[in-house]
Amino acid sequence: MRPEIKPMKTAAETALAEAFAAVRAKLPGDRRIAERRAAAFEAFDALGLPHRRVEEWKYTDLRALIREAKPLAAAPDAQAKRRAKGAGALLAGIGARRITFVDGAFVAELSDLVALEPGLSIAPMAKALAESDPLVASRLGAIVPTEDVAVALNTAFMGDGALVRIDRDTRLERPIHLVFAFGSDTASATFTRSLVVAEEGAQATLIESHEGPDGIDYQVNTALELFVGDRAHVDHVKIGIEGARAIHVSTLMASIGAHARLRDLVFTTGGALVRNQLFVRFAGEGATLALNGANLIKGRQHVDNTLVVDHAVPGGFSRELNKSVLDDESRSVFQGKIIVRPGAQKTDGKMMAQALLLSENAEADNKPELEIFADDVQCGHGATAGALDQNLLFYLKARGIPQAEAEALLIQAFVGEAIETLEHEGVKDALMGAAAEWLGSRKQ
Amino acid sequence: MPMLEVENLHVEIEGRKILDGLSLAVNAGEVHAIMGPNGSGKSTLAYVLAGKQEYEVTQGRVLFEGEDMLAMEPDERAAKGLFLAFQYPLEIPGVTGMNFLRTAINAQRKKRGEPELAIPDFMKRLREVAKRLGIEPEMLRRAVNVGFSGGEKKRNEILQMALLEPKLCVLDETDSGLDIDALKIVADGVNRLRSPDRASIVITHYQRLLNYIVPDVVHVLSKGRIVKTGGKDLALELEARGYTEYQTEAA
Numbered sequence: 001m002r003p004e005i006k007p008m009k010t011a012a013e014t015a016l017a018e019a020f021a022a023v024r025a026k027l028p029g030d031r032r033i034a035e036r037r038a039a040a041f042e043a044f045d046a047l048g049l050p051h052r053r054v055e056e057w058k059y060t061d062l063r064a065l066i067r068e069a070k071p072l073a074a075a076p077d078a079q080a081k082r083r084a085k086g087a088g089a090l091l092a093g094i095g096a097r098r099i100t101f102v103d104g105a106f107v108a109e110l111s112d113l114v115a116l117e118p119g120l121s122i123a124p125m126a127k128a129l130a131e132s133d134p135l136v137a138s139r140l141g142a143i144v145p146t147e148d149v150a151v152a153l154n155t156a157f158m159g160d161g162a163l164v165r166i167d168r169d170t171r172l173e174r175p176i177h178l179v180f181a182f183g184s185d186t187a188s189a190t191f192t193r194s195l196v197v198a199e200e201g202a203q204a205t206l207i208e209s210h211e212g213p214d215g216i217d218y219q220v221n222t223a224l225e226l227f228v229g230d231r232a233h234v235d236h237v238k239i240g241i242e243g244a245r246a247i248h249v250s251t252l253m254a255s256i257g258a259h260a261r262l263r264d265l266v267f268t269t270g271g272a273l274v275r276n277q278l279f280v281r282f283a284g285e286g287a288t289l290a291l292n293g294a295n296l297i298k299g300r301q302h303v304d305n306t307l308v309v310d311h312a313v314p315g316g317f318s319r320e321l322n323k324s325v326l327d328d329e330s331r332s333v334f335q336g337k338i339i340v341r342p343g344a345q346k347t348d349g350k351m352m353a354q355a356l357l358l359s360e361n362a363e364a365d366n367k368p369e370l371e372i373f374a375d376d377v378q379c380g381h382g383a384t385a386g387a388l389d390q391n392l393l394f395y396l397k398a399r400g401i402p403q404a405e406a407e408a409l410l411i412q413a414f415v416g417e418a419i420e421t422l423e424h425e426g427v428k429d430a431l432m433g434a435a436a437e438w439l440g441s442r443k444q
Numbered sequence: 445m446p447m448l449e450v451e452n453l454h455v456e457i458e459g460r461k462i463l464d465g466l467s468l469a470v471n472a473g474e475v476h477a478i479m480g481p482n483g484s485g486k487s488t489l490a491y492v493l494a495g496k497q498e499y500e501v502t503q504g505r506v507l508f509e510g511e512d513m514l515a516m517e518p519d520e521r522a523a524k525g526l527f528l529a530f531q532y533p534l535e536i537p538g539v540t541g542m543n544f545l546r547t548a549i550n551a552q553r554k555k556r557g558e559p560e561l562a563i564p565d566f567m568k569r570l571r572e573v574a575k576r577l578g579i580e581p582e583m584l585r586r587a588v589n590v591g592f593s594g595g596e597k598k599r600n601e602i603l604q605m606a607l608l609e610p611k612l613c614v615l616d617e618t619d620s621g622l623d624i625d626a627l628k629i630v631a632d633g634v635n636r637l638r639s640p641d642r643a644s645i646v647i648t649h650y651q652r653l654l655n656y657i658v659p660d661v662v663h664v665l666s667k668g669r670i671v672k673t674g675g676k677d678l679a680l681e682l683e684a685r686g687y688t689e690y691q692t693e694a695a
Contacts, residue, residue: 391534394497394518395530395533395536396536396544396548397495397518397519397522398495398518398519398522398527398530399519399522399548400519400549400551400552400555401519402517402551402555403519405547405551409539409543409547410536410538410539412538413538413539413587414537417537
């Protein structure tokens with residue numbers, strides 16, 4: 001018999017434990033929140049940072065990759081706010097309602113909370129936690145409960161974020177844009193937590209963007225809980241344009257009600273190490289889900305999109321499409337799991353992961369999983385990986401399009417497929433623009 | 445000076461010789477047909493003219509309006525006025541026909557130092573040509589050739605040709621897989637481009653297309669070289685007697 005070996009705590013794990021002990025009394029929230037933080041930290045402490053022998057983190061060994069845990073970011077000073085002022089500029093043209101968080105804290109002067117549409121309420125999460133907001137009490141951590149370690153850490157340390165409620169049948173024309181910016185000049189860590197509740201029949205476009213400077217090795221752990229009520233339509237776009245040395249871990253926990261629709265896109269070009277995890281649960285019958293990912297990465301970037309789609313009820317329709325464009329020595333990971341629970345008949349779920357390798361040294365790992373416990377379902381998955389098609393390039397060149405332009409056209413078309421399912425034209429244009437900018441930054 | 449001069453062209457692919465001393469001169473205003481059995485090198489000639497990478501020219505030269513064409517990238521050749529209608533047009537997922545055409549036209553104009561074509565002018569021209577070729581405007585909003593039938597793909601090639609207005613059109617078995625109505629439409633598209641300052645090379649296995657695009661000169665290609673040249677009657681002769689005599693003659 002081999003004895004169970006519990007690995008020694010890493011420096012990062014020890015630092016997190018020390019940090020939690022030091023700040024727990026100062027973190028926002030009443031006694032019940034404090035108890036949840038403590039329980040969450042205990043859960044983390046028992047497991048430690050996830051490593052490659054934990055199946056869900058097989059390709060993204062956080063234990064090895066996070067050598068040191070950065071201290072919690074301080075409240076942003078005037079300088080930090082000034083540095084973060086240009087954040088969210090990618091979407092400046094769409095006239096979204098911007099709510100800005102700098103170094104993980106809400107910044108009123110960079111946010112637009114005036115003249116909220118009827119049926120819309122927005123509050124900073126730190127305030128909601130401190131004031132024992134009933135929405136937080138009833139929903140936080142309850143949308144899609146998970147034992148995931150990154151979420152446990154987020155719950156233990158959660159500071160600020162957005163609490164958004166869209167009332168029944170409220171249709172928001174104006175997108176809401178949560179801007180998360182790193183503005184500090186010292187490497188530190190932020191833990192933001194947001195909760196968005198779209199009640200029955202509500203409609204909204206929700207965007208979050210995460211960005212920061214290239215020169216600082218800051219760390220971000222962000223989580224969003226999203227409740228999509230019956231008949232509600234939500235488009236959610238997460239834009240990851242973090243700085244070149246940043247470590248970014250994000251989690252989406254979303255539930256979709258009966259005949260509701262969620263279209264989600266995770267778009268990533270920035271960050272040294274990025275893990276986007278999405279846990280989506282069908283809570284009502286006849287709902288529709290589109291879960292798309294688009295990565296454009298280079299250098300030694302590592303981007304891991306991991307998703308679990310849980311068809312808990314009958315008649316759900318889901319489509320997952322992940323597109324990665326990889327240059328240099330970058331690496332993309334796609335792990336997609338579709339669960340069809342017993343009784344979730346007439347489920348229609350399809351998943352596709354495609355990687356376009358622009359360099360011989362890039363790597364794409366795809367791990368699809370289907371767990372099907374119902375017998376009348378249609379589920380499938382597929383994956384492709386390859387270089388740009390030389391015959392196609394020749395066809396474009398034979399029509400007079402130069403090499404670089406032909407490559408750009410094909411790459412944009414490749415990622416464009418994941419972007420075009422969104423409804424908002426301005427958001428689509430902005431993301432295609434970001435893709436074009438990324439192409440322009442490639443060394444020829 | 446001929447528009448196109450191919451002199452003693454030797455071409456290999458992966459060490460296998462395909463063209464073996466081919467010479468050809470095409471003057472402005474002329475339509476040349478190149479006929480020959482399968483494997484005689486017809487498509488290789490088309491690809492080498494357009495600049496496909498994997499073909500290695502081991503000897504000979506190709507001059508286009510007196511310039512060394514083999515030294516040019518495929519996009520430069522296109523901007524100079526060469527167009528190849530592909531035997532098997534490719535599908536381009538995610539790129540709409542309109543975007544593709546506009547990008548191509550403007551890339552060529554840019555290379556020639558001409559201003560970009562204004563969108564309304566482009567659209568007007570596109571609609572005209574599409575209508576003539578029986579191409580629904582809806583198809584141009586879809587990804588290039590994706591889900592198109594064989595005939596639609598061929599018509600789409602002719603649409604591109606008509607809009608790009610090349611000086612030299614090379615049609616590589618554009619007739620293959622076309623029914624008689626589609627063939628007439630394609631032929632009409634080619635004939636409309638006939639003018640004293642343009643030329644065409646029509647590569648085909650069958651004489652049928654040449655009833656509609658009447659050539660000035662017909663060449664027989666066999667084993668990588670031109671073995672006979674004649675007038676339009678040569679095509680009829682080939683149709684009646686087949687290629688057998690040329691295959692044995694060249695062997």
